[in-house]
Amino acid sequence: MASTIKMRATERNGVVVVKALMSHPMETGQRKDKKTGKKIPAHYITEVVGEHEGKRVMTAYWGPAISKNPYISFKFKGGKKGEKVRLSWKDNKGQSDSMEVAIR
Amino acid sequence: MKSKTIILAAAVGLVAGAPLAAQAGPKEDLKAFREYFMKRFPGVPLDEFANGVYAIDAGMRSEWEQMEEFPPYELGLDVGKAEFYKKFKNGKSIADCFPNAEKGIKQNYPYWDPKRKEVVTLELAINECRKANGEKPYKWKTGKLAAVSAYIGYLSRGKRINVVVPENDPDALAWYERGKRFFYAKRGQLNFSCADCHVVNAGRRIRANLLSPALGHLTHFPVYRKKWEAKGTGPLAGFGTPHRRYGGCNKQVRAKPFKAQSVEYRSLEYFHTYMSNGLPVNAPGVRQ
């Protein structure tokens, strides 16, 4: 299956900027199915972790108010071109995905 | 042949000053169209009209620039790219139908096919490619079709729109004129024409929405709309082709929408894109 994460990590003046777009419904649990009238169950990413060369840089705790197909960007110091940045997400249904890129 | 051309040119020359005079052709219409918008929005560089409302409203532009930091269509564009190169059962791919795509081809669409005597849009060409290779055509207006069209558009970024209405071809001119009439004709319960909103009232608001200028409209199609993304699921939900938007606009003025790739919408797209000749392709575009 294709990755749900598209990510870029670029270094400039000693600061690495990480930007990532994720494919995810981020369903709040409040929307009603138009046909059945029942609420569509909540399904959203709860945690996003950013790592640099295996060391955790950022942990994001998300709720359902983060938009569908969510975006995140964060910055950190000390990364060099070629080093690895990994982004991992997990959601309230136990699903997860992860992606690693080299800093450009 | 030569004498006919001279007579035609003379006839055109006689009425060059009147924007919508009976003898005015596509070239004169284009000149008048551009002049109108550049006068309405002084200070907006011509090329910037490719960015629609973001060219004329600073606040909206700021939000758009935030979205452009990582456009939401990127995952969908990857799907479009994969579909573009994916091999059919017979070993060919969509890419084989569009051998110059990587050099940029979107700027030439829609084009007049003199043998078939009809206008061919990029979406029509994509699905005809699939059928010609024994594959089921995509559904119109969105999904994979829009994603492939978006990818082809993306490869064409920066190329100048170059829709051709061949001179001395009355059939081609008839399609152009049909599209032009559609654009200026009032329709629906609200009795609006495309021009009412996007020419006369461009830059003004209709309820809470800012009306985009028609100049530059199709340079950034297919679009990726936040509204469509919110309604659908998956990375392709936000994509829409020109005919998807035409249908939506017609419904919004409470007019019956036409089918995708209908003669009406292809004519409209032919005229509508011609009016953006010379402007740069900037597809796909993130929009509201």
Added chain:
Amino acid sequence: MTVARRTFLKGTLAVGAVGVAVGAGLLAPRRVLAAWPKSAFEAKSVQDALKAVVGTDLTEASGKVKVKAPDIAENGAVVPVTVTASIDGVDAMAIFVEKNPQPLTSSYELSPAALGFVSTRIKMGKTSDVIAVAKAGGKVYSARKEVKVTIGGCGG
């Protein structure tokens, strides 16, 4: 919270008071257990959400925290928000939408290498202030920006 602090300073470590202090994050290290802050996300007021996520609802409005978001959002379902905290040692940030039924949209824990910067896209139910906080050196700094959300019109 104030009572618990006084008790602690007096040296009378009543179990109840310590429990409150720990619960409010005043004594315990910020991350005893890495867990999704459920009570913070369920809180129905900004004050309660703040207490649950950064341990206090007392914040210092600061020009060093900048919230970049549109004046008028194109679509309330996708509102881009970028928060920049030009403060040394930011270890936590959070973004709230004051008038959302549950104001907390997200919280962020930052390692010492991370800058006080986060950008994302949020859902807003209606016109509201977007409130961003950044915690550094035990203090919580905040900023807010109003974002208008309209019902749209013909195109929206």
